[in-house]
Amino acid sequence: MFGISALGWVHTLGSLPAIPLAAYMFARHGRIVPRSATGVAYFVFMLFGGATALLVAHQPVSYVIGLVTILFLILGYGVDRVAGFGRAGKYLETIFLSLTAFLLMVPTVTEILRRVPDGHPFVTDLNSPLLLGAQASLLVLLIVGLLAQIIHLRSQGKLVAKAAMGKASAE
Numbered sequence: 001m002f003g004i005s006a007l008g009w010v011h012t013l014g015s016l017p018a019i020p021l022a023a024y025m026f027a028r029h030g031r032i033v034p035r036s037a038t039g040v041a042y043f044v045f046m047l048f049g050g051a052t053a054l055l056v057a058h059q060p061v062s063y064v065i066g067l068v069t070i071l072f073l074i075l076g077y078g079v080d081r082v083a084g085f086g087r088a089g090k091y092l093e094t095i096f097l098s099l100t101a102f103l104l105m106v107p108t109v110t111e112i113l114r115r116v117p118d119g120h121p122f123v124t125d126l127n128s129p130l131l132l133g134a135q136a137s138l139l140v141l142l143i144v145g146l147l148a149q150i151i152h153l154r155s156q157g158k159l160v161a162k163a164a165m166g167k168a169s170a171e
Helices: 006-015 018-029 037-056 060-081 088-115 129-170
Strands: none
Touching: 006 037, 018 037, 018 088, 037 060, 037 088, 060 088, 088 129
């Protein structure tokens, strides 16, 4: 079905839950929150997806996407544990983890358009305007999303600073 091998199905079904988990965290928190139950599940499914992508990859770019996804995932979940980043750590965490969601969606959208409907896919050429438009839309969504997340984090930081100043002056 859809020209996917058994290992391809394991990869697809094993990484698929990361999509609704990311969507939930983006909708609820405005970003991927690593130290939450949903964030831990996202990490597991993304790590599984990135690792198994290396096993099912047919094109050199697929290996790069799998490795870079794993790298950003580890950086995103680990940056908060490294001393010295201060407030920048939260920004880096948000950027790295948003990039993992982007790197999940680019091949997902590409594979859906290249395999559905079964036998007569929407896209047969990697240079198809439909595919390039879908990928460009994901890039725009990434850029707009990152800007919104950074603005939101910045406003949260200002609110925390104001609250701390108000508390200090009240004492």
